[in-house]
Amino acid sequence: MGRPPCCDKIGVKKGPWTPEEDIILVSYIQEHGPGNWRSVPTNTGLMRCSKSCRLRWTNYLRPGIKRGNFTDHEEKMIIHLQALLGNRWAAIASYLPQRTDNDIKNYWNTHLRKKLRMIQSGCHDVNDHPHHHHRLHRDHNENTRPKSRSNGISKGQWERRLQTDIQTAKRALREALSLDKSSSGSVLSTDSSTRGSSDHDLGNNNNNNNNNNSQYSSSAYASSTGNIARLLEGWMKKSPTSLVPKTENVHGNDMFARCPSSGLDHQYPPFEYNNHCGSISDRSRSHSRSGQEDRDATVNVGIFQDEIKPVPPLAMLENWLFEDGLVVGQGQEDLISVSLDDNSTLF
DNA sequence: AAACCGCTCAACCGCGCTTTA
DNA sequence: TTAAAGCGCGGTTGAGCGGTT
Structure with missing residues (x-):
């Protein structure tokens, strides 16, 4: 007998969250704190799976999350952390506290992997225009994460492989970053033209002054999310000391x-x-x-x-x-x- | 102008692992 | 010891968007 689903599938709403749902969730967490997710749909009346609530909170509503353009520095951090750690997005995200693992994973899959591949293949034309490239291939073999779970390699093999991978990744990374440093515009820089209106921003600016994305366009829902953010902000200000950043x-x-x-x-x-x-x-x-x-x-x-x-x-x-x-x-x-x-x- | 196409990313699913009661 | 709950991740989907034809 397998593990039961986290929620029954009947009557569970799926798809994008509405601002109203966000408010309900945030209000509940404001009162009870994150955790005990199973009780969240029950106690709030949200027609959402508990897992969905948790993801929504951790990926989007949690305070301290920055959305939108990745800075050059963040990009480089992701690249070399990925080289070090493999596709352990949560571990990588722990070095970028404002970014979620999902965000980093998406960014890696849609931007960085492509860029690194092009750099490694000797193609320096890394202009990231969406229509200059074919759709990303899902090349699963390039994952550096040890797949002991799936292939059952021993720890010793795992470590040797990791060490080899790290050396390879370090070489590639040095090449990539030296390219980056040698060019006036970063080879690995975020191409704002590719990010456009799909970038969601919680109404906060990055304080990295080198980042020239001073103006973000935002979708309708981004502004909704911004509202939630402001709601959270207000809540934080009036919360007890232990809760107030x-x-x-x-x-x-x-x-x-x-x-x-x-x-x-x-x-x-x-x-x-x-x-x-x-x-x-x-x-x-x-x-x-x-x-x-x-x-x-x-x-x-x-x-x-x-x-x-x-x-x-x-x-x-x-x-x-x-x-x-x-x-x-x-x-x-x-x-x-x-x-x-x-x-x-x-x- | 409209159809088409590719890209992005929020969100979901399933699974294995870890923690907790 | 066991089951439930939660976490972390890989993989995937599909709506929305923008560029091209």
């Missing part, structure tokens, strides 16, 4: 100034972000995947305590990536040994 902008455009997750920075984050490069200085090197330790670290931090996860020090990753073979920076061997010998630390 100590920032005037809960949607966190100033993530690098207030990090790790603006709007969530009241959660005693283990890392600080560098304002400009976005790197993370390690405040607490020793974190554990142990649930108890995580819980201990986030005790009494409010209703969003499940939304911050400790992440490995990105500065180390960056140093390792960019300085590999050039300068043996402090911590590189550490990182390699950590990542390959102590999975509990990195993963």
